[in-house]
Amino acid sequence: MKRTGALIDEIVFPNNKSKAFTLSYDDGIVHDRRLVEIMNRWGIRGTFNLNSGFFGLVDNNGPFDFSRINEDEVKELYKGHEIAGHGLNHASPTLVGNSAFMYETIEDKANLERIAGKLVRGYAYPFGHYDASTKEILRNAGYHFARTVEVTHAFALPTDFLEWNATCHHNDARLMELAEDFCKSDLRNMNKQLFYVWGHSYEFEGENNWEVIENLCQYMHDHGEDVWFATNIEIYDYVTAYRNLEYSAEGNMIYNPGGIEVNIKRGGKIYKLSPLTTVTID
Numbered sequence: 309m310k311r312t313g314a315l316i317d318e319i320v321f322p323n324n325k326s327k328a329f330t331l332s333y334d335d336g337i338v339h340d341r342r343l344v345e346i347m348n349r350w351g352i353r354g355t356f357n358l359n360s361g362f363f364g365l366v367d368n369n370g371p372f373d374f375s376r377i378n379e380d381e382v383k384e385l386y387k388g389h390e391i392a393g394h395g396l397n398h399a400s401p402t403l404v405g406n407s408a409f410m411y412e413t414i415e416d417k418a419n420l421e422r423i424a425g426k427l428v429r430g431y432a433y434p435f436g437h438y439d440a441s442t443k444e445i446l447r448n449a450g451y452h453f454a455r456t457v458e459v460t461h462a463f464a465l466p467t468d469f470l471e472w473n474a475t476c477h478h479n480d481a482r483l484m485e486l487a488e489d490f491c492k493s494d495l496r497n498m499n500k501q502l503f504y505v506w507g508h509s510y511e512f513e514g515e516n517n518w519e520v521i522e523n524l525c526q527y528m529h530d531h532g533e534d535v536w537f538a539t540n541i542e543i544y545d546y547v548t549a550y551r552n553l554e555y556s557a558e559g560n561m562i563y564n565p566g567g568i569e570v571n572i573k574r575g576g577k578i579y580k581l582s583p584l585t586t587v588t589i590d
């Protein structure tokens with residue numbers, strides 16, 4: 309059939325969810341234990357960005373415990389979540405020099421992969437510092453995404469995963485307003501694809517406001533019937549597979565060259581695109 313109108317395809321996440329929600333927490337401080345317990349209780353998932361050079365470091369001389377989690381608890385504690393790199397010693401990617409940054413990155417990746425028993429493919433920039441050359445080093449090291457500390461107050465998917473900006477930090481005054489706006493369904497939700505919140509678990513301890521994350525996780529659990537709760541790398545893999553779909557010139561045939569099933573919505577109908585197969589849409 310000859311195509312007559314413009315094609316508008318929408319990404320549909322696994323289990324036919326139209327939106328995705330993820331958390332990203334840095335530094336692997338002992339308060340991750342309480343954060344993970346809260347997330348698990350509400351079925352919320354996320355990514356923990358760790359410094360393997362600091363595991364087991366004790367630092368409880370300040371106003372609250374700033375000690376790091378132990379290496380031997382990493383695998384069990386973060387089960388069901390993603391472990392990502394945050395540099396061996398939390399050195400600034402742009403200030404430490406390229407060769408030192410390469411060492412910080414690769415050594416950390418090797419440590420985390422050995423400890424976690426799986427590939428580590430995600431990263432968060434220490435201090436939020438990055439430039440073109442740090443991105444290139446990360447890409448060469450096998451990192452596919454890197455989170456910045458910039459926030460968008462929006463729900464779009466990132467165009468460049470090595471500059472992945474969050475929707476907001478958990479301390480944002482608009483946090484719950486954004487959560488409500490995100491969960492509210494409307495017919496034109498194409499710009500509501502991803503709600504991404506970042507922070508550090510020690511902030512809840514230091515500011516004595518654990519209810520912030522408790523309320524957010526509960527809210528998302530209670531109102532997220534159309535939301536996929538995913539880790540950062542799961543979102544990266546799915547969105548990348550979606551973006552790699554190959555269309556025929558008229559757009560009626562779609563080939564999925566990747567290894568995972570991708571779902572799209574066109575004209576209100578959902579199409580399942582299995583790996584290495586072509587689907588024809590009439």
Ligand SMILES: [Zn+2]
Binds near residue numbers: 334
């Ligand atoms: Zn950090």
